[in-house]
Amino acid sequence: xxxxxxxxxxxxxxxxVRGHLLPQWYFDDDAPVxxxxxxxxxxLISQTFQNAGKDLIKYTxxxxxxxxxxxxxxxxxxxxxxxxxSEVPIKKRLKAIENIFHLYSDYFAKRCDETLSHLxxxxxxxxxxxxxxxxxxxxxxxxTQEIQNAVLNVLExxxxxxxxxxxxxxxxxxxxxxxxRCEEMQKIIDNFLGKTKLDEKLLTYARDARExxxx
Numbered sequence: 001x002x003x004x005x006x007x008x009x010x011x012x013x014x015x016x017v018r019g020h021l022l023p024q025w026y027f028d029d030d031a032p033v034x035x036x037x038x039x040x041x042x043x044l045i046s047q048t049f050q051n052a053g054k055d056l057i058k059y060t061x062x063x064x065x066x067x068x069x070x071x072x073x074x075x076x077x078x079x080x081x082x083x084x085x086s087e088v089p090i091k092k093r094l095k096a097i098e099n100i101f102h103l104y105s106d107y108f109a110k111r112c113d114e115t116l117s118h119l120x121x122x123x124x125x126x127x128x129x130x131x132x133x134x135x136x137x138x139x140x141x142x143x144t145q146e147i148q149n150a151v152l153n154v155l156e157x158x159x160x161x162x163x164x165x166x167x168x169x170x171x172x173x174x175x176x177x178x179x180x181r182c183e184e185m186q187k188i189i190d191n192f193l194g195k196t197k198l199d200e201k202l203l204t205y206a207r208d209a210r211e212x213x214x215x
Contacts, residue, residue, distance in 0.1 A: 001055070004040075004044070005044060005047055008034065008044045009048070009055060009056075011034045012048075012067040012071050013056065013059045013063050013066075013067035014063070015063065015066065015067075017062040017063055017065075017066050024066055024069070024070070025066075026070045026076055026077070038082040038085035038087050038088050039082075039085075039087065039088045041082045042083060042085075042088050042092055042093055042096050043092070043096075045071070045079060045080070045082070045096050046096035046099050048071075048103075049096065049103045050099040050102050051102070052102055052103045052106055052107040053102065053105075053106025053110070054106075056107060061111055061124055061125040061126045062125040064126060065125045065126050065128055065129045068129035068133070069128075069129055069132075069136065072129070072133060072136055072137045073136035074136065074137070074138050075136070076136075080137055080138055081138060083097065083138075083139065083142075083147065084138075084142060084144060084147065090146055093147070094146060094147070094150045097139065097147065097151060097154055098150060098153070098154060100154050100158075101154050101157050101158060104130075104158045104161055104166045104169070104170075105158075105166075107126075108130045108163070108166055108169075109161050109163040109165075109166050111124060111126050112124050112126045112130050112163070112165040112166070113127055113165065114163060114164040114165055115127060115164070115165060116164060116165070116201055116202065116205065117130075117131035117132075117165070117168065118131070118168065118172075118205055118214065119201065127165055130165050130166065130169050131165065131168060131169050131172060132169075132172075133169055133173070134155070134169065134172055134173030134176050135176060135215070139151050140173060140176035141176075141180075148177070148181055151173070151177070152174075152177065152181060152184055152185065155170045155173045155174050155185075155188065156170075156188045156192075158170040159171075159188070159192050159196075164199075167198075167202060167206075168202060171205055171206050171209035171214070172214060174189060174210075175209035175210075175212050175213070175214045178211070178212025182212075185210075189209065189210045190210070193206060193207075
């Protein structure tokens, strides 16, 4: 693990988690800033996703949840906008998106409760960022065809993870692409439902997601 990557992880995740009614650390006027280039941040984000299963376990679930809201959300930072930068090789950017699968398979699937957030079922701290990942990130509204394709591919792959919260998140993300890639996202959901049995609650959500009716 390089020193720079360690510095990045500390910047994103190593913070006290405040109560829900208080602004988080990154909204403070004197919040630390991580100076970086688009090329470097894409590499650091890609590593974070790929190694989530082993590199994030030293932080509490609440710290990781807070960190994901920070570096993924458009209101928390601009880091994920680097995935749209033409100054970064497209192959490198697509690899970072592909590595999101590991965040789900190696981390969320092991640490999230199998509850459904859209029904406000009580779950682990990480269920929040798992469910909202595709809603808070700029990836589902990308105008770049190759980025859209990569997002659809990783969402389809996340559906293969036998975990209700991960699948709920994937349906959420697919629903976010209803207007930009309707035919493709509906085909992914139809193919999945044609070969996978879901409980009634998750099945209803999947059908609503297919029609772009979830938030």
